[in-house]
Amino acid sequence: MTAAHLAVAPLTQHQTAASVDARTAPYxxxxxxxxxxALFLAHAALKVVVFTPAGAAKFFGSLGLPPELAYLTIAVEVIGGVALILGVFTRWVALALIPVLLGAIVLVHGPAGFFFTNANxxxxxxxxWAVALAVQALLGDGALALRRSR
Known part of the structure; x- marks a missing residue:
């Protein structure tokens, strides 16, 4: 197999039309x-209402992370969540949020194994969730977005 076989050719107009329903894709x-x-806002609310910001900071510290990172995480989850819901620079916001999830994988959830039902x-x-953000970045804003991404 050569590199030419591995290259991904762009879809033709016919292939694109056959694989994506332009009427429903924006929705x-x-x-x-x-x-x-909504998921980002829910996770921010969990840290604020249930754990409290101070409790979240203590948890971050117990992981060997700077406790202040909890406050930054809450802010990013709120700002990112609102921006996604409203459709403000959706592509860029989705891409910017991926490192938050990758950090959660590497620094928090990775040692617990793959399945989310595992202890911890x-x-x-x-x-x-990170893959869903990548898909969102590829799809774009969708319907009813306030500020289109470029």
Whole structure:
């Protein structure tokens, strides 16, 4: 097999039309965007309401991370979540949030193994979430976005 066999050729207009329904794709992107945004807000709310910011900072410290990183994480989850829900620079926001999930995998969930049902939660869920953010970045803003990405 040569490098030419491994290269991905761009889709033709016919192939694109056959594989993506242009009528529903904007709504699929909207559904994904709003769901991802709501998940980020839910995780921020968990850190604020249930754990409290001070408790989240203590947890981050117990992992050997700077406790202040908890406050930054909460802010990123709130700002990113709101931006996704509203459709403000969706592609860029989705790409910017991927490192947050990769950090969660490497620094928090990785040692627990793959399955999220493992004790201390594995990295399955944050990995899926990171892939969903990548898909969102590829799909774009979708319907009803306030500020289109470029």
């Amino acid at each position: 699929a992107a909207l559904l994904l965007r709003v769901t991802l945004g 939660g594995g990295w399955e869920y944050p990995a899926f």
